[in-house]
Amino acid sequence: MTQPTTVLFICTHNAGRSQLGAHLLGHLGGEVFVATSAGVSPADAINPVVATSLQELGIDTSAAEPRAVTADELLAVDVVVLMKPGLSLPGPVAGELVEWSFPDPSNWEADGVRELRDAVADRIRGFAERLGVRGDAYA
Template sequence: MTAPTVLFICTHNAGRSQLGAHLMDHVAQGRVRVLSGGVAPADRINPAIATTLSELGIDTTDATPRAVTADDLATADVVVTMKPNLDLPGPVRGEHVQWSFPDPAEWDADGARGMRDAVKSAVEDLERRLR
């Protein structure tokens, strides 16, 4: 059986979608192929998000924000938008799941921990459903 591909998308691929992707990779332990992207990618991952992920033993050193592509949308089994109504570069072929998490762009790690935990819970639910 081929592992399903889950694509996490937010605006900058620096915070919310990085959280979703790294947490899914951590939780699924290889049972899911994970991608992330943004509609207007930032230059680097949000340091507060990187800190909260490192607290769980997740290394984000090689994480680089990137643009989501029409090919990503066409090949993902599940597309998770971390913010409703994003202007995507093409149609979603697979299942489209919309979550609504605030933009952590100006947050410090203390502010981001609650969202990290909420995203982790949502990711765990999604991963269980995909088994």
Template sequence: MSHERPVVLFICTHNAGRSQLGAHLLDHLAGGRYDATSAGVAPGEAINPEVAEALGELGIDTSAASPRPVTPGLLTNADVVVTMKPGLALPGDVPGELIEWEFPNPESWGIEGVRDLRDRIRAAIEDRFV
């Protein structure tokens, strides 16, 4: 791809937890060096409230965030695709770099568990992108 800033697409199942954490944390930590976005293979209705709260604790506003489906166009436009769970069935090929991380689904977790997940995803982002 030939973007001014590399496009990093985070993908999980519902685009309500893990991929939202990834995209928001990369945007927060990387100082504008990347265009971070997210999507899901089976999008939920809304971002997980505990995920929004855990990100809010870092000063990250998720009020405009909403789950959306991953599409072939999003895959084609991404320089880097990060799946938050290995083996997700994507709707097309990944022409750029594919990174497969493995983080559990925080769907029914409380805030303490989501904070731990947020911090583990943050460490992975700092290690790979920052």
């Protein structure tokens, strides 16, 4: 049995973009991926509109809490996905570094967040397929 690929999604506040990435990959990848998220300056709570958009897909976010990325994590995971290019990280990345550019949904309404969620989901599908996983866990 092969070990799951560990993927860490990072954005500024770990309340929106990185939460979307980690939850969507976890939903798609099941046992193939271990997806987590963190931020460089964590918020107090996940963005409620982001949480609702994920719940619309049947994804439970009740345990999601923003947290800070650590230098040790950057060395331990297989892939680090920056949801905003150029973030200042607390140390070097040992695995693959991927940089995506998604806007900050901090003050967005539900329709805008759904569009962002779907754009992130499309990127996640391509990422998972590149790593050899196919699936339509979410439409």
